[in-house]
Amino acid sequence: MAPRKLAAGNWKMNGTLTSLAEIDRLLADHPAPGCDVLICPPATLVQAMAAKGIATGGQDCHAKASGAHTGDIAAAQLRDAGASHVILGHSERRTDHAETDAQVAAKAVAGHEAGLVAVICVGETEAQRDAGETLDVISAQLAGSVPDCATAANTVIAYEPVWAIGTGRTPTSGQIAEVHALMRDRLSARFADGADFALLYGGSVKPGNAAEIFAIPHVNGALVGGASLKAADFGPIIVALSAA
Numbered sequence: 001m002a003p004r005k006l007a008a009g010n011w012k013m014n015g016t017l018t019s020l021a022e023i024d025r026l027l028a029d030h031p032a033p034g035c036d037v038l039i040c041p042p043a044t045l046v047q048a049m050a051a052k053g054i055a056t057g058g059q060d061c062h063a064k065a066s067g068a069h070t071g072d073i074a075a076a077q078l079r080d081a082g083a084s085h086v087i088l089g090h091s092e093r094r095t096d097h098a099e100t101d102a103q104v105a106a107k108a109v110a111g112h113e114a115g116l117v118a119v120i121c122v123g124e125t126e127a128q129r130d131a132g133e134t135l136d137v138i139s140a141q142l143a144g145s146v147p148d149c150a151t152a153a154n155t156v157i158a159y160e161p162v163w164a165i166g167t168g169r170t171p172t173s174g175q176i177a178e179v180h181a182l183m184r185d186r187l188s189a190r191f192a193d194g195a196d197f198a199l200l201y202g203g204s205v206k207p208g209n210a211a212e213i214f215a216i217p218h219v220n221g222a223l224v225g226g227a228s229l230k231a232a233d234f235g236p237i238i239v240a241l242s243a244a
């Protein structure tokens, strides 16, 4: 099994019910994309998004199955609302909520137990890159955030350099290639099906740079923030991935 190609949109804390018109446009413009397409809206929209017939993911889940955790969402609740995936360990969660690798791994286990595919995010800060620590940081995050029960079927890895998120800056193709090759090596060393995990790049992916990014070895798709909000932007990214 080769890795599946996945165009994933992360709406972050954007969108209300009226935003679903963009999904109607996306589905009308791209009825049979040549890649998997996933949208991860805010929790309030998961059920309505899934009802559109598009693969839907949450943006976080709790490590526990249920209980007294006000404001949190259990993986089984996302699944119940129609989600098939959950983003975990996004840098905004790691920064805003001080999430650790161990917590991300525990959430991934909870996601797997509920039948969700975990989209586990890793990425270095600009200071870490400037200090030459990128490969060590990514290795450590992979080791700590990806649980032993991960398989290519239940886990996707997203490389999102923190300094490239929402900034319009992207790494060079060589820099992305270096990290993706490292991730492939690390996963292959640890998991029998490590060669088959889908590896996404995320951070200022736009229609104008998508084709170049998708041509990089071991880039199997993208995790797209801002450009996933509008069908006119996300559509061309889906087309570029389908053609890659």
Ligand SMILES: O=C(CO)COP(=O)(O)O
Pocket: 010, 090, 160, 164, 165, 166, 167, 168, 202, 203, 204, 205, 223, 224, 225, 226, 227
């Ligand atoms: O964080 C991201 C996706 O999870 C990337 O966001 P942008 O595409 O807006 O840079």
